[in-house]
Amino acid sequence: MSRYTDNQAAWIPEEKATVKVGPGPTPDPGENDVVIEVAYAAVNPTDFKMQDTPYFPLPYPFIFGTDVTGKVVQLGSNVTRFKIGQRVTGHCDSLLTHKATRAGYQRYTTVREILVCAIPDNIPLAQAAVLPLSVSTASSALFKTLKLPFPTMHPKPTGKRILIWGGSSSVGASAIQLAVAAGYTVATTAGVQNHDLVRSLGAAYVVDHKDPNAIQEILKVLKQNDLVLDSISAPNTQVACSEILGKIGGGKLACLLWPEKTKFDNVEIVFVNGLDPGMVDLDIGDAVWRKYMPEALAAGKFQPKPDAEILEGGLEKVQEGIDILRKGVSGKKIVIELQKEA
Numbered sequence: 001m002s003r004y005t006d007n008q009a010a011w012i013p014e015e016k017a018t019v020k021v022g023p024g025p026t027p028d029p030g031e032n033d034v035v036i037e038v039a040y041a042a043v044n045p046t047d048f049k050m051q052d053t054p055y056f057p058l059p060y061p062f063i064f065g066t067d068v069t070g071k072v073v074q075l076g077s078n079v080t081r082f083k084i085g086q087r088v089t090g091h092c093d094s095l096l097t098h099k100a101t102r103a104g105y106q107r108y109t110t111v112r113e114i115l116v117c118a119i120p121d122n123i124p125l126a127q128a129a130v131l132p133l134s135v136s137t138a139s140s141a142l143f144k145t146l147k148l149p150f151p152t153m154h155p156k157p158t159g160k161r162i163l164i165w166g167g168s169s170s171v172g173a174s175a176i177q178l179a180v181a182a183g184y185t186v187a188t189t190a191g192v193q194n195h196d197l198v199r200s201l202g203a204a205y206v207v208d209h210k211d212p213n214a215i216q217e218i219l220k221v222l223k224q225n226d227l228v229l230d231s232i233s234a235p236n237t238q239v240a241c242s243e244i245l246g247k248i249g250g251g252k253l254a255c256l257l258w259p260e261k262t263k264f265d266n267v268e269i270v271f272v273n274g275l276d277p278g279m280v281d282l283d284i285g286d287a288v289w290r291k292y293m294p295e296a297l298a299a300g301k302f303q304p305k306p307d308a309e310i311l312e313g314g315l316e317k318v319q320e321g322i323d324i325l326r327k328g329v330s331g332k333k334i335v336i337e338l339q340k341e342a
Contacts, residue, residue, distance in 0.1 A: 009106035035074035065104025091132035137274035151181030168194035
């Protein structure tokens with residue numbers, strides 16, 4: 001039974017409604033859960049998409065929010081990897097479980113242990129909030145759909161290359177680093193203003209996505225049977241990535257949104273579910289969240305990118321954060337400050 005009855009949450013009262021802050025649900029963690037007192041919660045495109053045109057029905061009133069950081073305040077009976085008071089980040093699963101207690105925009109949230117990661121003291125919790133969904137989604141794309149080997153601290157070069165379209169996005173930034181840690185050479189696209197960022201993450205080849213010859217430039221560095229991940233997955237990027245993949249031998253194109261039709265018979269566009277590492281493919285969650293990420297973050301081998309743009313003011317700022325992201329951001333991620341880190 002939870003001791004935390006003073007919860008507050010940013011509720012969506014009904015479908016397509018705006019946020020209203022009020023008393024939140026009392027945590028009721030299971031034996032494999034971690035209760036986190038949330039300090040920061042990041043805003044994701046899913047938030048405004050589910051607010052504007054929901055993919056599926058939800059049990060309103062409901063709470064959005066996927067990415068959180070904070071401190072551990074309660075542990076399920078089977079959880080031994082963490083301790084009370086530890087700084088962590090977590091990937092919330094409420095959109096699939098339909099349980100408001102497991103959403104991010106509230107003072108206390110409940111997260112599956114396999115999707116929780118310790119954050120070293122030298123990384124601000126606000127910055128670490130950019131990690132959860134991006135790392136999980138990139139992991140699903142790379143290690144489930146595209147079958148890369150799991151990341152290691154000292155990867156052996158595979159001699160293979162992967163294109164990650166949209167390297168300065170949240171998923172793109174995580175995917176670049178995970179692919180490098182899997183021994184792959186990374187080519188990516190990004191706006192000119194973000195070229196230094198993606199190179200710092202490990203990209204070996206960078207092409208301006210606005211270059212009218214972008215596809216031709218990318219094809220110069222890819223070989224037959226190389227891989228492609230579209231971390232933007234808009235209709236136009238799916239077309240571009242399908243053409244590139246089709247011309248290097250075809251295969252599966254990892255995609256984050258609903259697949260568009262492609263004119264290339266040798267290309268299969270596959271939708272990636274970011275929660276698979278915690279709910280379906282537990283070997284991926286174990287390899288990434290339990291083993292690789294804590295060590296890589298502590299050693300400085302994985303950067304939480306893009307940079308956080310912090311909105312102070314607590315849960316009352318959630319709707320503003322969603323509205324900002326709806327208008328579009330580049331090379332940064334909106335993060336709501338629920339309480340300032342001491």
